[in-house]
Amino acid sequence: MRAILNVAQLLCVSQFALLWFAALFLWIATPVFALDEENDFSLQPGDVLYIGFPGEAGFNQAFVLDANGKIDLPELGPFKISGQKLDAAEAKIRKLMALVFKGTERLNVSLKARNLLIQVLGYVAQPGQVTAPASANVQSAIQLAGGLLPGAQLDRFQIQRGGRTIEFNYKDYLDSGDAQVLPELQSLDILFIPASPLTGNVQIDFDAATLSATGDAADDKKSFRIFGEVVSPGRFALKDGYSIVDAIMRAGGVTRYAGVEQIKIISGARPITFNLKTYLETGDERLMPPVQPGTTIFVPIQEEEIKTGSNVVYIMGEVFKPGAYENKPEATLLDILANAGGPTRFAESRQMRILRSDGSVTPFDLQAYTEGLSQSVLPVIHAGDAIFIPEKTDTNEASWLKVPPSRAIKIIGQVYNPGRYEWSDEMSLLDIIAHAEGPTARADTANIRIMGPDGRGNTVSQVFNLEHFFDQGGNIADLPVIRAGYTIVVPELPQDPSDNKAQWVRQSREKSIYIMGQVGAPGRYMFNDKLTFLDILSAANGPTANADLHRIRIVHRNGSAAHMTELNLALYFQTGDETLLPIVKPGDSIFVPEKNGSWLDRPKEEMIRVIGAVNNPGRYEFDGEMTILDLLAQAGGTTEGAYLNKLVVVNASCCASRSVAFDLEAFMKMPDFSTLPVLRPGDTLFIPAKQDSDWRIFMEGVSDVFKLISIVAIIGVL
Template sequence: MRILLLIVLLVFPFASVQATTLTSGDRVYLQLPGESDFDAPFTIDDQGQLLLPEVGLIAVAGLTVQQAEQKIRQRLQVIYRNLDEFELRIMEQLLRVKVLGYVEKPGMVSLKPDSNIQMALAAAGGARPGAQLDQFKLIRGDNSVVFDYKAYLDGKQAQPLPALKGGDTIFVPTSPLLGNIEVNFDAASLREGGDADEAQGLTIFGELRNPGTFSYKPDMTVVDAIMRADGVTRYADVTKIRVITDNIPYQFDLKAYLDSGDDSNLPPVKPGTTIFAPIEVEDINTTSRTVYVMGEVQAPGAYESSAGTGFIDVLANAGGPTRFADTTQIKLLSNTKPAIAINLVKYTQAPDQYSLPKMMPGDVIFIPEKIDFNEKSWLKVTNDRAIKIIGAVNNPGRFEWNDTMSFMDLLAHAGGPKQQTNLSNIRIVRENATADEARITTFNFEDFTKKNKPNSQLPQLQAGDTIIFDELPHDPSDNKASWLRQSAQDSIYIFGQVGAPGRYAFNNDQGFLDILSAADGPTGEADIQEVLITHRDGKTTKVSRFNLARYFQTGNEALLPKVVAGDVIFLPQVDAIADTQAVKVMGAVKAAGRFNWNDSMTFLDILALAGGPTKEANITNIRIIKENRQSQENVLYFDLDNFITEGGSFAGLPRLTAGDTIVIDELPHDPTDNKSSWIRQSADDSIYVFGQVGAPGRYAFNRELGFLDILSAADGPNGEADLRQIRISHRSGNTSKVTKLNLSLYFETGDETLLPRVVPGDVIYVPKEQGNWLDKPAERVVRLMGSVNKPGRYAFNNQMNILDLLAEAGGPKDTAYIERIMIVNTSCCGDQAQTFDLRGYVKNPGQYPLPLLRPGDTVYVPSEDDSTASQLRQTLRDALGIVTLVVLGAAL
């Protein structure tokens, strides 16, 4: 092995492979005679380290050969004694470069020292289809360089590619046109999809074989751009090609340019230019096999025909008739024979009996439009050919009449009846009635459709007739303005204790329960055991009695009376003495009333019969009035809310007996409303909130709520509230008790024990922060007077000092004498006064300590006029004035 290494070293001189510094990938030989572990050469790994026996990893990248040899010698001399012949030589020098991005084999590659970027890409398998060749990036340490590899491949690169060094990274990006999902495609499909973005490329679309966004090349013309898109299609209008460059539109005539070859007609082309090739407008085209379709078809025009092409083929090729086409009056026009009328409706009904004419080249099919007989010019149809429809139909008006039509045809042509149409009494007025005919006849269309009668029983119409469709009232119980629309012979009357008494439309298909449900059923006060029915057949009157309660108990349909139009139904009011087996439910329930009672029922059964409480019901204080008790305890209270939430036992439900009354109060719609609806709320369930809150007033309250619940219900304290002086008056005992709450302290500490317990009847008062000064005792405030911006009384605690007080008062005025602020302390042993130099404190806080300030003290900030210097200046000023007067007097 050593002989082989010596031969290699002799053939490849070390001087030719030695480099200034060692890099990752270099292969080195460590000469250490007598040690077999050093016979094979070593390779510097990607971290720039050598892995040597006995000593481990040694970092040598970036060192010269001599430096690396010295560093390794120092590490080896700890293990090996004789290192006289130790030597490091470079056998082979390689570049280790990372190739990342859109390449076939991203990763680390080893290259020869003189390799370039192209060799590095080849070692990584080359760039993949879709790589953006003009945006390659070379990263070396913290620096990066972007270069155009495409220009290098095209031979247009003025500068050579960047040189490589060991540890470099080459990044190959993808084209932004690839999208977010990778698919396999070849170079042709990539080329067809475009190779540039909109800002730097040319956008070419329209009648082109391959529209897209393509890269711009210098000296490129609009013809080059069109050829880049594989040219125009046969439908393109080459005389009106649009070009937009720098937001300036140009029109380019490609045909004129090809005819003249004049380059001056070429519009400018730059990166970002948009080119559009419009479609050519079709010219008139006639051949020896052309047939024409005109009129109301989906696609009129000229169509090529063949020997076997028929009328239906041509019509189908034109998309068929539209919904406005009159298919009974189609015309076939020919140059060689007279016009032929075609009735396509008859052909569809009997194709074996009605034949269609043969088509010849040059024939014209014309499909006319249907005549609209409902337009204003009604004189197009004379009165002897028209029927009038008025009233509750979707499209009333005059319609052309033919004896082959029927009543159903005419009604369908008028759009059918409306939802509120009275179909049981359609009136037909005959204008030219004979002496033997009735001028007005009626027709029950609803009876005709339900009983499957033959069409022969439809009314026989003739031209000139008028059909009137009456409209039912929008509200069946409306007897104020629209009841006249309903005929008396089609009406039934219901009075008494029903939800909506009045006059209702009625026919023979309906029964007693139908009319009772239409009137919203009996009310809670109706005596359903004594329903009175007056039968009026127009000649005599008969009254029958009906026990509706018995029907509800047995379900026997034979008990129901037969009622017809014209009858009168009366439900009297129940007699309280006669109906003793009932419980009354009043108040905020879905269906208040009287309900039959038996001993097997419970409180919840009666509540369910009443439809349950409404969402506005106060279910915390339900009252049960015991009719059979004569004492003052004839009213019981029941908390249904507590029963539901706490899961109460059914044994705790109140026991009811016949004659009892259940009253469920309704909460006010606005809890703060104390003008008209406050009496709905019991005082025993109310709590009172006054003062500086968002919505003071009287609120419903129960034992499960707390102080924060009622405060939030009142929209919380407003900005002027004094949170430290909240008062609660407890009125639940024999005497009133007032507690105080510092809500601000609760917000600071979150201590729930600070919150008082409140119950219904209590009064909460939130005072105003700057209200009457008598609300704040003197022992809890500090009085601030003198030359400050806002003198007054301020709340004060032991955590504050004089600086906090002055800051809250807006600070001293400009004229304040802050060198001598006076503080009067009030204590048990007498009042004491002290002074404080605020200016000195600001300059030297350590020399001027802050004075002790307690609630009840008084602080006075004097003005500069009160200072000794100011008084001295005033004295001198006065003396000088006197001397001046004396001198002037002597001079005079």
């Protein structure tokens, strides 16, 4: 039998040894990131460390450095090790673990994998944080985020790193396969993929080929416009080395009606006429002008007789019949516009330009002139001048920067459509707010802030009470003067502090009132001269069930010195006397104490002390309508050992203190309320115990004498 047991024990030990060696083999076989020199790099977020610690179940596994560079170990919690070499990180881990574990010499720390934590945002299928290998590039990160969505703008990818933005052209990489054009990724990079501005402000499925046929420009500063007799007029991206022929080919070529001998090119302030026919016949590259960013190309319709010469005026842009017209000396700008059919519905008639033959440019606001708002006269048109009417800015495009700051105004905050709008001096504050679709339900219209330059390089601001203007009315001339370049901020009303306390910091102290203690939602609340004490108490969800309504305190801080008033709200609810309610102003503080709260916060002059043989001795509130009987009842009544024949009342007054004895037992037999002692706040009521009475002391003395006589008698008998 003993032999069998020995064999069983040997088998158990062998199995244990086999399991130990298997675990050791798995630990050794765990894949670990290997470099020739492990300490040639610093740890970064996303790296994976294998921490082996035999005998501890929470270890012997991989741990990942989070986005803050911290590692979370059992019993130690998270601590930062990013930026350190591997041996320095291992020393720090070993030092911290020695505070909690023993045998840290068995600890083994090794680098299992190097990863990158990358935020992939924007026009991808699954935006968010991805974990990529250290060797991953931009394309790998995009694939981990689900790939690009149709409509992503490939030439304007961004990497945001440490407060700076790196912009690169992903399309070049897809065209060439050259990975050198892609910036290397670093951990905690933010890879942002923008949407093409051609998709508009509403995300929809679209045919990219059809959409790009009308233009593919993403930036006004790097594009050119071509219109007239071409297959696909529009705005197109400008590539390096583009010529006028390349631009025409990008627009699908000219139509059969094109007047290729009179192609107009406006680059800068001077128009150029290009004869495509002569270039095709001679091949002279010197005849072909370059295309600059912002260039406008107009291909006119072919006419039986091309109008050229010293009497021709050109009109182009958003008119119904652009072209070249014979100019007569008596013809005005309106005559020429009428001859061209007038501006179209897409014309930006406020930004007309007359390109003079001498290279100068004359701006003209046709809309203001027709409305009688402009004091200027019609500009004189000379032979050789070109009249250009640009296209109206489309607010649905991301290219709202086409409106320069000198003609724009910004409105932000609580309006339904904040943004940047074109401004005209005949507009008012009400116009721009209406243009932004009006204030939202959360708008604080009583504190609209208007900021603008003062002409000396500084920004000044003023506050306008639009709510008062709406309620009381007023003269339109009283509205603040708005100029182009100004910024209008419509602030948000503060939220309920119980919902979002972070909103408190955005609320002005001068317009706030504080309420704390036993109310449903204590905090800071917006307050104005229309609100009362009950309004602010209701805003805080009213007093709780534990609130002491008899002694609510209000600290007034709006005068030269702070002072406190006390309110008996229960008395107000009993009488309805409005004069009991205090007047509160912004900056005041309201405190609703707890019922049966600590008596230490009440001065002794307002309390009565009850001590001695009562069930609940202590300090109690007392008013002029209460008697000693009420006080005893509030203290839980007297105990069984109370000596009721001599209750002592100690009266405290301003001049001297005195004590009065009261026989409660005699009062109970023959009640006479006129004999009840007078009590005032600050007094003390003492109820002695029977063992402290004179009769009890006397009887105990007599008992001792009889005990002594009995002892003497017993001794005498003995």
